[in-house]
Amino acid sequence: MAKIGRYEQRKFAEKLQQDPCFSVLLDDKKTWLCPYCAAPAVEDRNAENFSELALKHIYEGCSKTTNLDGLVLTLRQLNETVLQFRLKALCAKEPSWRLRTPTGEWLCPFCAEPTQVRMVDRSGALRPVDDLVHDFQAHFARCYAHNQHPNVWLSVDEIRAAIAERNRQEQELRTVTERMRSDPVYGFDDGHGHWICPFCEQIVPAVDFSTPFARQHAAAPQILEHFNGGLCTYRGSLDSGKSLEQMQAVVAKLTGAGKAAKDKGAAEPGAASPPPAYLETLKSELEELRSHLGQNKKMQDDLERARKAQQRMLPAKAPDIEGYEIDVFFCGCEAVSGDFYDFIPLPDGRVGIVMGDISGHGVDAGMVMCMAKKAFSLRAQSGADPVTVAAQVNADIRPELETATFVTALYGILDPILNVFSFVRCGHTFPVLYHAESRTVEDVASEGVVLGSVRDPMFTNKTKQMDISFDPGDSVTLFTDGITEAMTETSEEFGPELTREAIARHGPCTAKGIVEGLIGAIRIFTKGFTQADDQTLIVIRRKTE
Known part of the structure; x- marks a missing residue:
């Protein structure tokens, strides 16, 4: 056992003052977490002999180090541990956190929806709480109700x-x-x-x-x-x-x-795609919805119905594709979002993937979002190349867009046999490609104009297809500008550089790990500040062989 003397005590005191990782406490504001192993090491941070107890743990009881020169966990990792302890406590204390369907799916206490979290294993036994809280966190990353009010959950009766x-x-x-x-x-x-x-x-x-x-x-x-x-x-x-x-x-x-x-x-079956006459109806719907916004109560009811209808339009989960992992994060800043995404099954096992962002927020953006998503879903079913599909959608929606409204989008086709993702970028943010072998990232720059801005043939001439080839472990991250433009309270943006750094840092992880790592980095950067833009993120990763 190493001797703990004045030098060690002075060095520990300096770390307490200078490194925030040495000051992380559980929700009781007393229990101190070891910054090396994330274990609850000292029950009372305010105890007179706190330093003695903390050093005793570090030098004698820590599973990761035996001195103060060990590798300290990141603040994000420590805060995630705090969250896990919080979730464990809530699971034990709150009955509404333990509800499940007859088939074993966990019922979220925020949205009251059945989730993909299985409360029981194949034998019918309850899964360990440690496993469950990790899955809870993954669901909460996508749960609108939780992201809006993370400290307000429903009762069992509700x-x-x-x-x-x-x-x-x-x-x-x-x-x-x-x-x-x-x-x-x-x-x-x-x-x-x-x-x-x-x-x-x-x-x-x-x-x-x-x-x-x-x-x-x-x-x-x-x-x-x-x-x-x-x-x-x-x-x-x-x-x-x-x-x-x-x-x-x-x-x-x-x-x-x-x-x-x-x-x-x-x-x-086999008939040509219907003409875009349906788009006229969506424009009429927008005008009708605007006429009801005079009464506040009805407005709230309409928005809630619109939110639920919009959530039903977005895929509940990513498709299962042999050899690939796909994970999604979506968080709207208002009840009705202007971001959208979809996964469209195509012939020969290929999958169409679309992501878009409507300028503005709220009801107007939400209605245009519905129109654009429906147009992509219909046009993509033909299996045509990305440029052709984007040109058809551009022709469909251009007459219906108001002058100040624009739509950015990225549409691509994943071929799991050829291990190629072919895409067009219509004014959208550049996708970020992670190379597993070199552990480096790069923006995949390509030509493309905003949907609805110009007619054909100019649109087709200005939009070029790009092909990304996947080696084992490679991934591509697609996102809307709400990711890079996430802001602190002082209006400092997260930015493209930090986005690439976060993707590179978590690149060796699974698709879910990359998503959670990037969103975690944003939340640490913004310190929980409420965002003014929708955030959508899709990670496509080829599994290692």
Whole structure:
């Protein structure tokens, strides 16, 4: 055992004053964490013999060092340990943190949604708490409700009520969907893609009937929102009491024509992508939503519904691709976000990956986001090259964008057989490529213009495809400018250089580790300051062989 004398005591005192890693405490503000092994080493930081106890641990009990010259953990690592102890305590103390579905998925106490966290192992036994808290942290990185109010969680009764309400809404949605299939009076529009309600006998621009795709995938929840909005004469029964002939008369009166556009059915397999007529509806929806913002209570309700609808549009998880890891982080700065991303299955096992950023925030940006994401999802299904898809989307959305609105995007195709990611960059931030062999990073610069800024052929001429080849362990990080422009309270930006440094530092980790490392670096830099821009991050990593 090394002797602890005045020199060691003086050196320890200097470290306490100069190195913040030597001053990390648990939430009780008393228990001191060893900066070398992150163990709770001294129960009372204010004890008279604190230095003696701390040095005794470092020299005799620490698992990582036997003196003051050992490798000190980073402040981020120590703060993560504090968070893990906090989560363990909450799991033990709060019943709402221990709820799970009948199949074993953990129910988040913030969003009340079933998560990807499994509370039990394959044998049915509860997993160790240490394993669970790590998975909790991964979920919280993506949980909007947690990121907005990290210290306010739901009670058991509130979670159960939220689940019951969600089940009721899902059942209601299934009932409306089935009614649309079976009752022909639900199948009329005004000839311009706007549904005609059989109850209030009004044209409803907020319900998209412009394409077979929209009728099948978007119209039912929109009809339900119309019914529950308070302006319709619907009162709970889906039977309107109208015959087909009566509904035809209603349509003729509203449209001034004797013919109504009936349900045209689903698109046949192999048919060409529908024309962008559906985009007109989204513009109408935006105007309708703006008209309701005068009343504060209704505005909050509308925003909450819009947030939930938007969250449903974004993928719940990244796809499983043989030989690759993909991890995602998303955090909107407002209820309705202007950032979007999607994963689109393509022929031959390839996967389309899109990320975009709408200028501005709130409802307007959210509506444009829905339009752009839907356009990419439809156009990408053809399997065309990235430049062609981006050009088609540009033509689709350009007429609908206001002068001050712009859309940046990155669309690429991952080929797991050739180990190549081919992409176009439409005014978006440069992706960062990590080389596993050299442990270096680089921006992948490419030509590309903002969506909606110019017409073809100028758009195609100014947009060039780039190809990234993956060696084992290589990764590419895609992100919106909310990552590099994350700010401190004094308006100091995180910036591209710190972004690259964080990616390089965590490059040897898994895709999830890179995401958590970069987001952790941002949070340490900003010291928890509330951000004014949405943040979206995708890491694509080829597994080591």
